[in-house]
Amino acid sequence: MTWLADRGLVLRSGAAPGADTAFESGVDRADAKVIFVPWDGFQGRPQVFKTPPAALASVDQFHPAPQSLSRGARALMARNAMQILGHEMATPSLFVLCWTQDGCESHATRTRATGGTGQAISIASHHQVPVFNLRSPNWRDRFLAAGKEQGWF
Template identity: 40%
Template structure:
C-alpha cells in the first residue's frame, strides 16, 4: 500500500484550509472583480480567519505570501517550508509526481512541503478545503496539467481525500465557497459575505517573484527525449 493511501480522508471538521497557488502571479486578476488576485487572496484569508479557520500555506512569494498577509493572528496560520520535509513526505511527493525519478534535492523538498499543507505537520488531519489560483483553473486530480504547477500536487492530494477545491481562476469559485461555508460548514454569516468596494493592497515585495539564475558553474539539466515528454504528458493526464 502506498503511503499516500494511508493518509486520512477529509472530515470537514478540521477548521483548516490550504491557501496556495503560483509563486509568479504574473499580473493575474480575479475574474469577478478584475482585482489583482493577490489582493483578493489576502482579503478572503482575513474573512476565513473571522470564521475561525486556520491557514495552511507554504511560505513562498506570490500566492502563499498573499494568503499569509491576510491572516492577522500567528495562531491562525501554519506555514510549512522545504525545511519541514521528512523522508515520509518526500516519499509521498515522489509517489504522486508524474516524473518522480527526476524529482530530487530542493525541488523534492518543495513538493514534500505540499503534503504538510494538506495533512498538517503530523499528517493526521486533512484540511477541509483549498483556495488557490492556477493558470489552468485546476480543481481535481483529473484536470491537473503542466499549468497547475507545483500547486497541482496539493490539489490532487486534497481532491483524492475528499477536500473541496476553489480555484480563483474560475468565476464561480466565490459563490461555491460561500455555499460550502453555509451548507456544509454551518456558518450562516457566510451567506452575506461579499466582495468589498476596495481591497487592501498586498505589498509588492511579497508577491514579486524573480526566478533565481543558475550558478555560473551549474550544469544544465539534461534534456528530455520526445519519448520521455510523451510519457510525462500521459502520466499527468491519468
C-alpha cells in the same frame, strides 16, 4: 483571509512567492496561520515542522515525474502534503483555496500549467478535500455554498 481567520479557520501555507504569500499577508494573527517551509531558511524562515517520511513518500505517489526532481524540488513537493494533511499527516484541511494559471481544481484536470500547486491539488483530490481555485468561474459562489453546507463558517 481575515474573514476566514475571524471565523476560527487556520491558514496552512508554504511561504512560496505569489499566492502563498498573498494569502498569508491577509492573515494578521499568528495563531490563525501555520506556514510550512521545505527547509530551514527557505524565504528567510525557520523550519518549525520537520518534513515527515510520509510527506516525502507522497512525492512519489502524486508527482507526475518524481524521478526528475532534485532534492530541493522534492522537499518543495513534500511541503504540499503537509499543507493539505497537517504536520503529522493525519489532519486533512477542510478545503483548499488556491490560484493556478489553468484554474485546476482536481487531480483529473491537472496540467503542466497548474505548476507546483498541482501537487497539493492532487493530494487534496485523493483525500476528498474540496479545492476552490480563484481562477475558476464561480469559485466564490461554490465556496460559500459549500461552507454553509459543511458548517465551515
